[in-house]
Amino acid sequence: MEIFGIPVQALMGQLLLGLINGSFYAVLSLGLAIIFGLLNIINFAHGAQYMLGAFAALLGLQYLGVGYWGALLLAPVVVGVLGVVIEKTMLRHLYKLDHLYGLLLTFGLALVAEGVFKNLFGVSGESYAVPEILQGGIRLPFMYLPIYRAWVVVAALAVCLAAWYTIERTSLGATLRAATQRPDLVQALGINVPVMITATYAVGAALAGFAGVLAAPIVQVNPVMGSNLIIVVFAVVVIGGMGSILGSIVTGLGLGIIEGLTKVFYPEASAVVIFLIMVLVLLVKPAGLFGKQA
């Protein structure tokens, strides 16, 4: 049986792959959306933080013998701590200024990080092995699904759900949202607002680092892995609505699937389709599909 000339089997395989990629986009755009939605910072260093997470896993294995599972917990912490340093020393001076300054600062930091790692490791990067338990795959009727990729979907979605739940449904999340909307009032109530803001940036960065560790066994760990991805992720966040957590998760998944379908029917356009959609969405609904304010 064929749909538009493509056998159903092939289509299902590509949809599944699209879902897997989509979950990657979801985790990455979640971190960006948290940082922008709550802190109003356009974090262009997100791609570099993703790359740092992957390198933390690689170097942790080479020099400290920390395996994949350890890296999954530790690399985000490392990247989060770096995020704390960035926020406390540099970002906090820019809150009162135009968004553009935060963008420029984080963009500059990303370039510096990339340059340093290019000098140390070269552009070809290094290989990171899939952990033993997750090696191999399942022979589905329509494709061979690597177990590791199935794990990526599970882990990514779990983290996204946990983050969304914390922010939207717990009192901690409510305090955080209040702190960013009316910091003066919340501070008057005795809550340490600067610490909450730092923590938020750190969590956003840690999410990027987490995505980096997830990606390390799939793509070559190289210094430019983040910059290749970051533009697409930004497009995802813009389409979903810059401030909406749920929007970025849903949009990430959806766009992954659409990209997957494009790869089936017209592969040459698969790099561009997300931006085409972004243009359309911005024309019709500038705040994004799930966006709250204009």
Added chain:
Amino acid sequence: MKLKQIAQATALIVFLAGAAQAQVSDGTVKIGVLTDLSGVYSDVAGPGTVIATQMAIDDFVAQEKPKFKVEMVSADHQNKGDIAANKAREWFEKDKVDVVSELVTTSVALAVQKIAADKNKIALISGAASTAVTNESCNNVTVHWTYDTYAVANGTAKAVTQGGGKKWYFLTADYAFGHALEKDATAVVKANGGEVLGSVRHPFPGTDFSSFLLKAQASGAQIIGLANAGGDTINSIKQAAEFGINETQSLAGLLMFITDVHALGLKATQNMYLTEGFYWDFNEETRAWSKRFFEKHKRMPTMVQAGQYSSIMHYLKAVKASGTDDTAKVMTQMKKTPVNDFFAKNGSIRDDGRMVHDMYLLQVKKPAQSKSPWDYYTVKAVIPAAEAFQPLSKSSCPLIKK
């Protein structure tokens, strides 16, 4: 008395100045190295080619003691044809650069060789791959030195098809180079009794090839030809292993460099066939040169970097022999002189600008066979210069009279 001295001094100065005019312009040969310093091909070419060029200049000045000075400038073209074209133009018009070299990335090479022709300067291409450089786009100021898509496709595709891999499917980078590589490889596969079941084009550069590999898997081909290079090839190979493709199919890296094998490791690349123009561990000469290069670059040379040294040395020797840096005279001298150095055996530059030399069919060693760092290849065959490259009879270069 004083007038006579002044007259004599003036005559001497005029004589010297006049003599200088007939030689190298302003007494300096300026070499431009235009390469990808920070992007996807920077490991294959990049800073290593700048080091190789400086080595060539230093060796030339020390051995030949020329009367002219030699200088080098370098710049990053970022794999963009327009940036490269602007830089080349600026170098030729303002900075008196005599030759632009390296030029990895086909779109860059094609753009810059046109500019070199316009400005009557020389373009020495080491890194770029497409045969278009010496076919449709050929001109009489360009030399294509190290390799091209025909040479690498011919070596690898022929060996693999004759070895039993008859059904092919291509994963192609969607730009000029990828298309050229696919076209050349397809011709070789068919000429050796194989068939091409299809191909899929991926955006350049890409990161995730899973969808495309899935298509390749579903095609039922025995061999998946990777018509891409650099980071794309590395990720394709890695992800193919992830999807269990090597259980039923084999990968053929149509353009691979030793830096790719180094990045992936022998476990992922073992037994793969590839064709290169240079291997550092081939003989005593190559080992000696490569050790010197390694001391500066901390990595063994790729064929692009070794080829860059060889082309610059050949150029400088031609300038010395012809006594001038005039483009036409130097090109004539370069084409007259055979190339026989550590890089090229039985090398010569043809009328279409193609430098033909022996190529090497290599197989990646198994991890157990590798005895030392960078000990990656077994040389399976030396492809003689006459066979390795596209014959002149098939050329579409307007300079070739048939």
